Amino acid sequence: MQLPLLPLRGVLVFPSMVVPLEIGRKKSLHALEQAMLGDRSLLFVAQKDTRQDAPEPDDLYQVGVIAEVKQVLKMPTGGSKVVVEGRARCRVLAIHDQGDMLSAEVEEVAEQPDVTDEVEALMHAAVDLFEVYIKNSRKMPGEASVAMNIDDPSRLADTIATNLDIRTQDKQDVLEAFDVHDRLTRVSDILSRQIELLEIEKRISGRVRRQMERTQKEYYLREQLKAIQRELGEADETEGEVAELRDRLAAMEDLAEPIHDKIEREINRLAKMSPMSAEAVVVRTYLDWLLDLPWTIRSDAHMSLAEAEDILEADHFGLKRVKERILEYLAVQSLSSNLKSPILCLVGPPGVGKTSLARSIARATGRRFVRISLGGVRDEAEIRGHRRTYIGAMPGRIIQGIRQAGTKNPLFLLDEVDKMATDFRGDPSAALLEVLDPEQNHHFSDHYVELPFDLSDVMFITTANVLHLIPRPLLDRMETITIPGYTEEEKLNIAERYLWPRQVEQHGLTDSQIHIGRPVLTRVIAQYTREAGVRHLERELGTICRKAAREIVEGKKSRVRVTMQNLSRYLGHPRVRHWAAEQNPEVGVVTGLAVTEVGGDIMAIEVTTMPGKGQLTLTGQLGDVMQESARAGYSYIRSHREHLGISEGFDESTDLHIHVPEGAIPKDGPSAGIAMATAMISALSGQRVRADIAMTGEITLRGRVLPVGGIKEKILAAHRAGITEIFIPEKNQQDLEELPANIRRQLTIHAVSHLDEVLPLALESASSETPSES
Numbered sequence: 001m002q003l004p005l006l007p008l009r010g011v012l013v014f015p016s017m018v019v020p021l022e023i024g025r026k027k028s029l030h031a032l033e034q035a036m037l038g039d040r041s042l043l044f045v046a047q048k049d050t051r052q053d054a055p056e057p058d059d060l061y062q063v064g065v066i067a068e069v070k071q072v073l074k075m076p077t078g079g080s081k082v083v084v085e086g087r088a089r090c091r092v093l094a095i096h097d098q099g100d101m102l103s104a105e106v107e108e109v110a111e112q113p114d115v116t117d118e119v120e121a122l123m124h125a126a127v128d129l130f131e132v133y134i135k136n137s138r139k140m141p142g143e144a145s146v147a148m149n150i151d152d153p154s155r156l157a158d159t160i161a162t163n164l165d166i167r168t169q170d171k172q173d174v175l176e177a178f179d180v181h182d183r184l185t186r187v188s189d190i191l192s193r194q195i196e197l198l199e200i201e202k203r204i205s206g207r208v209r210r211q212m213e214r215t216q217k218e219y220y221l222r223e224q225l226k227a228i229q230r231e232l233g234e235a236d237e238t239e240g241e242v243a244e245l246r247d248r249l250a251a252m253e254d255l256a257e258p259i260h261d262k263i264e265r266e267i268n269r270l271a272k273m274s275p276m277s278a279e280a281v282v283v284r285t286y287l288d289w290l291l292d293l294p295w296t297i298r299s300d301a302h303m304s305l306a307e308a309e310d311i312l313e314a315d316h317f318g319l320k321r322v323k324e325r326i327l328e329y330l331a332v333q334s335l336s337s338n339l340k341s342p343i344l345c346l347v348g349p350p351g352v353g354k355t356s357l358a359r360s361i362a363r364a365t366g367r368r369f370v371r372i373s374l375g376g377v378r379d380e381a382e383i384r385g386h387r388r389t390y391i392g393a394m395p396g397r398i399i400q401g402i403r404q405a406g407t408k409n410p411l412f413l414l415d416e417v418d419k420m421a422t423d424f425r426g427d428p429s430a431a432l433l434e435v436l437d438p439e440q441n442h443h444f445s446d447h448y449v450e451l452p453f454d455l456s457d458v459m460f461i462t463t464a465n466v467l468h469l470i471p472r473p474l475l476d477r478m479e480t481i482t483i484p485g486y487t488e489e490e491k492l493n494i495a496e497r498y499l500w501p502r503q504v505e506q507h508g509l510t511d512s513q514i515h516i517g518r519p520v521l522t523r524v525i526a527q528y529t530r531e532a533g534v535r536h537l538e539r540e541l542g543t544i545c546r547k548a549a550r551e552i553v554e555g556k557k558s559r560v561r562v563t564m565q566n567l568s569r570y571l572g573h574p575r576v577r578h579w580a581a582e583q584n585p586e587v588g589v590v591t592g593l594a595v596t597e598v599g600g601d602i603m604a605i606e607v608t609t610m611p612g613k614g615q616l617t618l619t620g621q622l623g624d625v626m627q628e629s630a631r632a633g634y635s636y637i638r639s640h641r642e643h644l645g646i647s648e649g650f651d652e653s654t655d656l657h658i659h660v661p662e663g664a665i666p667k668d669g670p671s672a673g674i675a676m677a678t679a680m681i682s683a684l685s686g687q688r689v690r691a692d693i694a695m696t697g698e699i700t701l702r703g704r705v706l707p708v709g710g711i712k713e714k715i716l717a718a719h720r721a722g723i724t725e726i727f728i729p730e731k732n733q734q735d736l737e738e739l740p741a742n743i744r745r746q747l748t749i750h751a752v753s754h755l756d757e758v759l760p761l762a763l764e765s766a767s768s769e770t771p772s773e774s
């Protein structure tokens, strides 16, 4: 059968379907004309590529549909609208290009109307799927549901395929399935896939819709909230506040972009919040911190050694070596333009002027001064802050100090680095190391602030009371300068030149209203204070001034003279009786020397014997090192019993008890070694120890004497207590240079390397009896 051929683009005509079409292409119009001249039959074959305007025979599929033209409507544009009804599938045997149109040789394919059980089952399945498809697809026309009532399996499949919104290729597949069984299966497959796609589409659009609904709801609620706030008169408050914050931000010059952006974001966040909400409070505090920090503000720091020297000299008496070392340190600093040199650490008992030296350095270098105390800090968060998610979170002490300074290049004094504790909450000294490390501290990150702050311009100085309690890694980063404490003489000078005039002025008095003489000052120092520094002394002088000021204001006196006689009226009875040395030689008592947190001190070491089994008891809050030191001495004595003149078998029949009074004060360290050994020997041999001597030095098992720390402090303390002869380790001899010459002259100092050198001089009757064989 030969028929005019009409290529289809994007649509397909199925048998039994009535389809409207528009025809515009010349060849197609010609084919239509030919059909109308004959029996109105046309062959419709789909193009493989819809973009082709003049398809060749090869561009067309091999299966098409013979259709009858039902209606033709000529359009003014030259084209035609037609309505066609499909009649039957056919195989295309050959296509001829006749120049003005295409024609084809076709062979009709007969449908199989039989409905087997299997085909019926397939029909049910297809109808069910199609129902679901219609329900889910919003594009489906209502009349599509007619498909449900079709009994003919071929028509059912064709009708469903026609109504699906699928690719031409898929429809062509259905068309080419001549076997009805096969055709229904394909339709069902296509339907399943389409349903799946529709569901995905639905899920996506559902999500989009929900999102939109939520945004709209929030917007709506916010607008309502604003309306309510306006009613309550709060809106202006927020707006005013936000405007003020923006002004502050604008006023901050040269702010790095990330910081600026962050602050801006937080302000925007605040603007959207209810001013009463807890969150707004948090954001507001946070913004206050960010806006208050001196991100770019620096003071005009400079370094003139001559000026620094003048200032240090003017502010402090004595301390010659300390001042020299500080100036050396400053010189190095000014050479290495960055502050990569070690951190200065001033070590010494309270009141020796560490803080005030640091203040002077700040003044001399044009830096602001801030001071934080690290005493008792046991939590990393105290250095580095808490995350903002904690209620009541705050920045750490470093950032707090920086805010207080108001500049990014202050002199930052970290007080009491030796009093930091470490526990499960983290190691504060590790955080501190990061603060002090020039490699890391230019982006110091506080947990609260979240933005890195540049600490590299800060000059850090630390202080400590004792060296050995400073965490090791910190100590490695520091250059330590020890301030050992003052002699009575130095204290007198400091009091006369600095403390007294300052107290007089601070209490609103003048020199013509109040007077205190040197001897009185000396008595205040000796009988009312007991310290290495001058802190209590300053307080006592303050007390005198306060009481005197009251007398003057009450009109009792116009001028106050503080004298030896009336001193107790101002300060009460002398509070400190100097722990004077023993008056008479005794058995088993030796004066040892110690350095405590308040400076050097003397301590009595008492040993007593009693019948027993050779046990050694130690009391008086002695630390582990001190106890070990006592045992070392004891072992030395046992192994040198005969040579020491001690009776045989003492270590089986005699118990020893070592006690160091003033038990509330913990004592530790090896430096009482020779003193404890001497006391034991005295107790065991019954020889008395001279009362006017004191000693310090570590002892080894062989009786050798090893060097110890704090010689100057110890000797000053011994001198204060009226001791005249002192034993120190030979290796400590160079420390004597630090001693003021006038004190040195009043003392006899023995530098010893073995216990044997001590015993003949310390024990009263020993020298003649002890065989010397060392």
Ligand code: ADP
Pocket: 315, 316, 317, 318, 319, 348, 349, 350, 351, 352, 353, 354, 355, 356, 357, 494, 498, 499, 533, 534, 535, 538
């Ligand atoms: P620290 O920090 O070591 O505990 P401070 O610096 O607080 O000691 O000193 C206590 C007081 O003693 C301060 O008023 C200080 O000015 C004063 N002072 C300490 N040493 C001297 C000194 N050598 N010359 C003048 N005043 C001193």
